[in-house]
Amino acid sequence: MTATTLHADLLGRQDPQMADVLAGEARRQAGTLQLIAAENFTSPAVLAALGSALVNKYAEGYPGSRYHGGCEYADLAERIATERACALFAAEHANVQPHSGSAAVLAAYAALLRPGDTVLAMGLPYGGHLTHGSPANFSGRWFDFVGYGVDAETGLIDYDEVQQLARAHRPKAVVCGSIAYPRHPEYSAFREIADEVGAYLIADAAHPIGLVAGGAAPSPLPYADVVCATTHKVLRGPRGGMLLCGAELAERIDRAVFPFSQGGAQMNSIAAKAVAFGEAATPAFGSYAHKVVANARTLAGALADQGFAITTGGTDTHLITADPAPLGVDGRAARQRLAAAGMVLDTCALPYGDQRGVRLGTAAVTTQGMGEDEMHRIAVLFGRALREEPSRTRTEVTELALQFPPYGQ
Structure with missing residues (x-):
């Protein structure tokens, strides 16, 4: 099996125009070097789950409490995914329904904050994500973000500055995580700063979570109240998000995903996430x-x-x-x-x-x-x-x- 034939052969007779598009993209991926930090190649097993019969199933709600009938296999797929995620990351609770990393961050904010609350996060000029306070994003419109930066000479996070900003602004939440910071955050330092001002600590681990799964990066789980992540990037799963937290916040996180910010879960994607979690445990x-x-x-x-x-x-x-x-x-x-x-x-x-x-x-x-x-x-x-x-x-x-x-x- 090759990337070129993986999808194009299935569509060639029914929709040759789209088959040509998919074949072209496969050739592009195979013939160039993919060096975008947020991209990866999933396994054939993940692709198979994405194209499975679960794509047809509407499964609004959570296992055992759906708003649609016929969810016995959808429930089983989601339970497998959450169990594997909890085991992989030593988490008490996992929500695997977020459609993206941004959706996971939105749910974390919805669970812990109210509009107008102050949040301390890495500033966008230093590697912060759109969901860390961009005025074009819901985060910058709904919350009062204060940005911390990095040392001008070393490029490293200045934890003294983070502490000073926290003391001055008394945020409701502190966010650690970035899309362009190539070093490991000191999660213990962020935890101490958050505790000092009575703030929640949210770890946006979209980029390093795959390294965490493979034991090649420190885990934010012992320190953060909520961990937001994607299931693609280094983790090599399907495009999507997830949330990890302790048992005490489980219900709030789940309600922030559904019904607050999302409707029906994408069950084929959740099955593919389960496959990726299983692969990442090897x-x-x-x-x-x-x-x-x-x-x-x-x-x-x-x-x-x-x-x-x-x-x-x-x-x-x-x-x-x-x-x-x-x-x-x-x-x-x-x-x-x-x-x-x-x-x-x-x-x-x-x-x-x-x-x-x-x-x-x-x-x-x-x-x-x-x-x-x-x-x-x-x-x-x-x-x-x-x-x-x-x-x-x-x-x-x-x-x-x-x-x-x-x-x-």
């Missing part, structure tokens, strides 16, 4: 998670050798943020040139600067089987694409990608 996934980090550290060092300025001097995770300015381009121009060469990544804000940098991750290429030798090669290709005509690099990028097909030959 020794093979633990080896994978550690290899993701090793690859990221190697790639960060190799990019520095190519002239990139690496934020915080390196990474503890799958994620790297870097400034390409020493190579004569900003983040937006770098993304365009790298895309033209077949290397797909994102831009990101750089602390205390007007220019944007680049954000990339090693989860997908590690799933494909690439190792540290390939990370050195990718860094060289980065440098070549930014110094020369990108089209000259494209052939070599395609050759490298095709050596590691995401779904086999």
Whole structure:
């Protein structure tokens, strides 16, 4: 089975137009390097669950208390998913219904806060997510967000500043987590700060949760009141979200998901989440998670050798943020040139600067089987694409990608 034939063969006769679209996307994924930090390749088993008969089932509510009949297998699928999530992360309670990471954060806020409450979170210019107070997002419209930043020289969180802001603003909740911070948060420090001002601690672990599952990152579970996460990224599950918490907040979290912020659960996605949790509990996934980090550290060092300025001097995770300015381009121009060469990544804000940098991750290429030798090669290709005509690099990028097909030959 290949990524190209996985979906296109099923649709070819009935809807050739859409079959062509899916085949084209499969070719794009197989022939370019997927370095977006939030993306990965699911297993064939996860894809099978997504395309299962559960896609047809309406299952509003929770197992044993649905608003629709015929939910016996939907209930079983969700119970398996929540049981596996609790076992995987040593959590007392899991809610696997959120449709996305943002939906999970919305539910956490709805469970713990009221409109107008003050929330302390990482500022967007330093790596905070839209749900951490963006004025374009519900979070910035409904709550009074105060942003903390990072040290101007090291790029690391200044916990003294976080404490001072907490004392000055007395937030109802403190949020730790980021989409562009490549180091592990000190969850114990955040817990102490939250306790001092009587605040809830919400961990937005959308990016590191897969590393947590594989034992390659510290867990926020012993410290946070609620953990919000996605089930894709490093975790390699379907696109979606989940919430983890203690038993005392279980009912509030569940009601904040349904009926407050969502209707019917996507049962095929919940079944796929269960499959991913089962895969993440294996020794093979633990080896994978550690290899993701090793690859990221190697790639960060190799990019520095190519002239990139690496934020915080390196990474503890799958994620790297870097400034390409020493190579004569900003983040937006770098993304365009790298895309033209077949290397797909994102831009990101750089602390205390007007220019944007680049954000990339090693989860997908590690799933494909690439190792540290390939990370050195990718860094060289980065440098070549930014110094020369990108089209000259494209052939070599395609050759490298095709050596590691995401779904086999």
